[in-house]
Amino acid sequence: MEDSIDEVNHMAEQSILLEAKNIVKDYGQGRVLDDVSLQIHKGEVIVLIGPSGCGKSTFLRCMNGLEQIQSGQIVLDGEVITEGKTDWPSVRQKIGMVFQNYELFPHKTVLDNVILGPVKVQGRDKKEVTKEAEKLLERVGLLEKKDAFPRQLSGGQKQRVAIVRALILKPEILLFDEVTAALDPEMVREVLDVILELAAEGYTMLIVTHEMQFAKAVADKIVFIDGGKIVESDTPEKFFTQPKTDRARRFLNTFIYEKETGGEKL
Amino acid sequence: MFDETIRNMLIDGTWATLYMTLVSSLFGYVVGLPLGIILAITDKEGIKPNAVIYKILDFVVNLTRSIPFLILLIMVMPLTKAIVGQSYGSTATIVPLTIAAAPFIGRMVESSLKEVDKGVIEAAQSMGAGTFTIIYKVLLGEARTSLLVGVTIAVGTILGYSAMSGVVGGGGLGDIAVRYGYYRYETDIMFVTIIILVVLVQILQGIGMMLSKKLDRRRA
Numbered sequence: 001m002e003d004s005i006d007e008v009n010h011m012a013e014q015s016i017l018l019e020a021k022n023i024v025k026d027y028g029q030g031r032v033l034d035d036v037s038l039q040i041h042k043g044e045v046i047v048l049i050g051p052s053g054c055g056k057s058t059f060l061r062c063m064n065g066l067e068q069i070q071s072g073q074i075v076l077d078g079e080v081i082t083e084g085k086t087d088w089p090s091v092r093q094k095i096g097m098v099f100q101n102y103e104l105f106p107h108k109t110v111l112d113n114v115i116l117g118p119v120k121v122q123g124r125d126k127k128e129v130t131k132e133a134e135k136l137l138e139r140v141g142l143l144e145k146k147d148a149f150p151r152q153l154s155g156g157q158k159q160r161v162a163i164v165r166a167l168i169l170k171p172e173i174l175l176f177d178e179v180t181a182a183l184d185p186e187m188v189r190e191v192l193d194v195i196l197e198l199a200a201e202g203y204t205m206l207i208v209t210h211e212m213q214f215a216k217a218v219a220d221k222i223v224f225i226d227g228g229k230i231v232e233s234d235t236p237e238k239f240f241t242q243p244k245t246d247r248a249r250r251f252l253n254t255f256i257y258e259k260e261t262g263g264e265k266l
Numbered sequence: 267m268f269d270e271t272i273r274n275m276l277i278d279g280t281w282a283t284l285y286m287t288l289v290s291s292l293f294g295y296v297v298g299l300p301l302g303i304i305l306a307i308t309d310k311e312g313i314k315p316n317a318v319i320y321k322i323l324d325f326v327v328n329l330t331r332s333i334p335f336l337i338l339l340i341m342v343m344p345l346t347k348a349i350v351g352q353s354y355g356s357t358a359t360i361v362p363l364t365i366a367a368a369p370f371i372g373r374m375v376e377s378s379l380k381e382v383d384k385g386v387i388e389a390a391q392s393m394g395a396g397t398f399t400i401i402y403k404v405l406l407g408e409a410r411t412s413l414l415v416g417v418t419i420a421v422g423t424i425l426g427y428s429a430m431s432g433v434v435g436g437g438g439l440g441d442i443a444v445r446y447g448y449y450r451y452e453t454d455i456m457f458v459t460i461i462i463l464v465v466l467v468q469i470l471q472g473i474g475m476m477l478s479k480k481l482d483r484r485r486a
Contacts, residue, residue, distance in 0.1 A: 064392055093394035103389035107408050107483045117393035120403055149483045162389075169393055 016075070017042045017204050018063065018095070018173055023072035025058055025228075032058045033069075034228040040173065040206055045199045047207045047219035047236075051251060055228040056208045060175050063206065064088075064095040077172070093121065096171030100178040102158040104150040104165075110137070111146040114165045122169065129168070136164045140194055156187030163194055174198070176207040180214075192218075212255050216240055224248045272455065275442060280462055282356040283438035286428040290360050291421050294367030298420075301327070301368065302375020303401055309380070313387060314397055327369040335366050335427050339434060356428075356437030363427055371420050378412035379405045411482045418474025422467050429463060439463055 018040045025033035032055045040046055048056040061067040063074060065088040074082045081091050104113050114133040118124045137143045140160040150158055159179055166174060176195065180188040192214050199205060199218050209215055215222060215236065222239040224232045224247075232239065232248045243249045268276070305323055308316040333341070339362045343353040346361040382405055390404045406413070432440025439459040447456025 066388055066392065088391070089394045089396045091394075092392050095392075097389075097392040099385060099389060101385055103383070103385040105386055105389075105404065105408060107410065107481075116390075116403060117395070120399050121394045121396070151484055165389075165393070 015042050015078075016040070017044075017077065018206075019073075019075040020059070020063065021073040021075065023059065023062060023074070024070045025055070025062055025067060026070050032228050033062065035072075036225075036228070036230055037072075038223060038230065038233075040204060042172075043202045043204055045203075045205045045207065045218055045220045046223055047209060047215040047221070048223050048225055049209065049212070049215055049251075050225035050231075054225045056225045057177050059225070060097075060177050060206060060208050063175060064092050064097055066097075089121070093117075093169055094172045095175060096166035096169055096173070097175040098159070098162050098166050098177065098179050100181050102150070102155070102162045102182075104158055104161060106150050109147050109149055110142065110153070110161050113150070113161060114168055117165065117169050133164070133168055136167055137161070140164055154187060155183045156190045159183065159187075159191045160194055163191070163198075167198075173204040173206065176205065176209070178208050178210065180209065180211060212240070212252075224251065226251070268455070268458075276439075276455075276458060276462065279437075279439045279442045279459065280466070283425065283428055283440070283463070283466070286356045286359050286363060286431075286436075286438055287421060287425045290363035290367055290424050290428070291417070293360065293364040294371045294420065294424065295417075297364070297368035298371025299375055301372030302379065303405070305372060305376040306379035306405065307397070307401065309376075311380075311384075313391070313400055323372075327372055330365070330369040331373070333366075335362070335430055336433065338362055338366055339431055339436070354435035354437070359428060359431040359436040359438070362431070363424055366427060367420060367424050370423065371416070374416040374420060375413065378409045378416050381412055382408045411478045411484075414474055414478035414481065418471055418478070421470050421474070425463070425467060425470070 016039050020036060020038045023033050023036045024031070036055075036059060038046070048059065050056050058067055062069050065086060069082065072082070073080050076091060076094065105116070108116065111130065111133055114137065115126065115129045118129040118132075119126050134143060134146065137146055140163065142157060142160055142164075145153060145157065145161075150161075153161065162179075179195075180191050183191065188211065192211065195205070195207070196218055207215075207218065219236045221233060222236050223230055224239065224243075224245075226247055232243065232245045234244070239248070240252065243252060301323065305320065305327070306312055307314045308320040308323075310317065310320075342362045342365055346358050347353045349361055350358045352358055386408060387400060387404060390400050395404070428436065428438055429440030429443065430436075432438065432442070432444040435441060439462055443456045443459040446452040447459075
């Protein structure tokens with residue numbers, strides 16, 4: 001118990017990088033996010049989990065303005081970015097995002113996909129960026145694919161390129177939106193390994209995933225969302241062993257398979 | 267088969283047709299490409315939705331597109347005369363051809379750009395790309411095969427329009443076909459112009475399709 005209080009205090013001391021305050025998001029008639037607040041500290045890895053359609057991906061997309069919020073505030077580096085006219089292009093350079101379907105530019109080579117942002121958006125020197133891109137591609141084991149086009153890559157390879165494309169902009173925080181959901185099972189690992197490495201290096205990350213084992217391994221904090229609200233948030237150790245709410249318990253049970261015995265079910 | 271005067275006339279007519287078609291296509295794209303881009307981005311699903319601009323342009327495009335070319339040709343004659351100095355001949359025909367082609371090209375550009383996957387645009391947005399970068403590097407770059415198919419269709423259509431201008435002395439192969447085939451009943455000359463027109467369309471179509479295939483990186 002004391003341990004966890006210490007941990008909480010320790011976290012509060014560290015600076016808050018990104019904060020969502022009372023976010024409300026409506027889609028037509030329905031409310032997708034209902035008063036959601038979350039603080040992400042520098043170096044923290046937060047994993048959002050919850051049933052499909054609970055609003056976790058929408059929450060992620062609100063953080064970099066791909067979805068507009070109806071009320072609430074987003075604070076980045078102590079600055080409220082949702083007041084007045086937001087300069088999203090400059091905000092987004094600080095918030096990297098990786099998507100479920102990779103979203104690589106199909107007409108551009110792997111290298112061109114990676115250097116487009118730094119060269120065209122940040123106006124950096126092409127030669128220097130190319131060198132850096134090659135280094136990053138080598139790190140994820142894809143240097144020899146730099147002149148390939150996306151169609152020539154497997155899903156896992158595409159997603160690793162997409163991660164590199166986000167990394168090269170040197171964002172302060174990375175958002176991962178179900179990045180393994182479209183992958184064949186044997187390719188999930190190669191992508192998650194890259195993310196685990198980034199976590200070990202101290203990257204701040206907000207991750208939406210359905211991979212519970214991965215969530216357990218990578219997260220500093222698990223946030224469980226259902227019906228557009230944060231139902232529970234805790235350390236992975238606690239959340240996965242002793243969930244506080246009945247809703248979270250039921251959700252976790254859907255990942256447990258047992259032989260039908262005809263007797264009473266869990 | 268024909269004497270030299272006729273042969274020379276056919277050769278000149280072919281050049282005049284190509285001249286009208288290509289110059290009008292070029293001018294058509296000078297107006298139509300920005301028009302199509304603005305239509306695509308100001309649409310409610312676009313990257314800079316603006317209902318007012320979209321509706322105005324949409325209306326203007328529809329209006330211009332609903333005037334049959336032959337009538338447009340006659341309608342804009344005063345304008346043609348003011349710009350070119352005369353209202354007949356192949357240079358004069360470029361004016362109505364451009365006016366007819368621009369909105370048509372704008373529509374095709376719009377539809378090509380709307381084919382670009384929304385996720386790819388979001389990816390560009392999420393790396394901080396501004397509107398201009400997205401248009402230039404993502405929309406135009408990723409829609410290029412479709413845009414080239416559009417160019418091929420546009421050039422073919424403008425070629426057809428240019429022949430129509432022959433009715434009012436527009437110059438080129440259409441003019442020859444009307445003068446000899448319709449007024450003089452020299453149908454052999456008319457058939458030759460038709461054959462030349464068919465060959466021209468085939469060549470232009472072939473070049474366009476070849477280029478668009480060559481630039482397509484999505485397939486092997």
